[in-house]
Amino acid sequence: MSSTANLLELKGVHTHIGAYHILHGVNLAIPKGQLTMLLGRNGAGKTTTLRTIMGLWQASQGSIHFNGRDITRLHTPQIAGLNIAYVPENMGIFADLTVKENLLLAARKASNAAQMDAARLQWIFRLFPAVEKFWNHPAGKLSGGQKQMVAVARAIIEPRDLLIVDEPSKGLAPAIINNMIEAFDQLKKSGVTILLVEQNIHFAKRLGDTVAVMDNGRVVHAGSMAALAADEALQQSLLGLSL
Template sequence: MSPAADRALLRLEGVHTHIGAYHILHGVDLAAREGEVTMLLGRNGAGKTTTLRTVMGLWRAGAGRVLLDGRPIQALPTPEIARLDIAYVPENMGIFGDLTVRENLLLAARRARSLDELDTARLDWLFDLFPALRKFWLYPAGKLSGGQKQMLAIARAMVEPRRLLLIDEPTKGLAPAIIRNLIEALQEIKRGRDGARTTVLLVEQNFMVAQALGDGVAVMDDGRVVHAGRMADLAGDEALQQRLLGLSLAAHQ
């Protein structure tokens, strides 16, 4: 086992996932090191979203193991997985458009039954990360801009401390200025609050975002992880970028 896997909070070992008649994941091996951001990269259809959904139990692993801190979780129902302090931000964000920003956050706080029971210090921290949420506190979430909805989706996942945060393409379709703001917020989440860092597994198509946020990286192709290592090493190797992703970072600067 590699040193990265030895220090991993999350590990996938030989994971296969079928969706109906389709065999999507073909023996995925993946390690997300504790306290780090691991970028999950690859072309469209490589299996990245299926990997996140398999970790959450939304789609079941037909073979292999999903381990959190060494504990197999692949057979647990999704609500039990979430109670292990794992949060998932899907590509469609999954917010409730008819509810206010406040109601969306309260709904995600399993330990709070009312606004008074929310951790106010943590809420202030989230407002510092995403100031628009304070401004639109009583605003229907469905009327927020795309960037504001993405901020709400991430804040909702972080309204309580999480050991592991799974995020699927948070910058997709956003304007460059909003992407920069989101990168800054995710960097702050990466640094952690009160010294408690959250482990993040993040799917992203924007290589510049991946370079800015990633500590580790795994590249998928055809339902398998075909490369795993440090993000800085991939960012510094144009030939490897071209071979794995069909792009060169230098061409995007």
């Protein structure tokens, strides 16, 4: 695939955290308009890769390009300003604020709820009915699945070119996971490029267009999600499991 078809590219990225060398030359391409799954065992370096893309940890070597622009040395607010949204594993919800206030914080063009884009808000309510239902409730009082919906809704309250989400299905009940799969499917159809770290293989199989598998701080496999889902021997060797 030519680099022009990729929205995000990591080339030879190394990341050190203190004395620890976590990423060992990560090469990763995220095709424009597709949903890419980043899979791997615990400790493979998936979350570190996301945090390095977002500038929360600095790459010690290699380059990160977004839309053809080198963002390797940019600070996190500058990266977010390029229309990249990041939902961390802990969701980053402000527990004492209402759902409405959480979304308002992310809506840069609105200083109050009345100024939020009404059509976009209705679209989000259709994706995540719980966001509308608990609009005036403190976010900290919501269930894990509802908080996850608020976290993703907050990330997409403004149009994004790239949405990066770390383990959206973690700890969620199967019915909530199915709702989340439907929502990400709708987001993908709306043209958003998505990078998901996921442990839930059902989730990965249903949504992924492309896949990258990490092990020991490197990408050890990249290709189509459908091809990986169909190859049990490859799944076993890369992930030690069957899809």
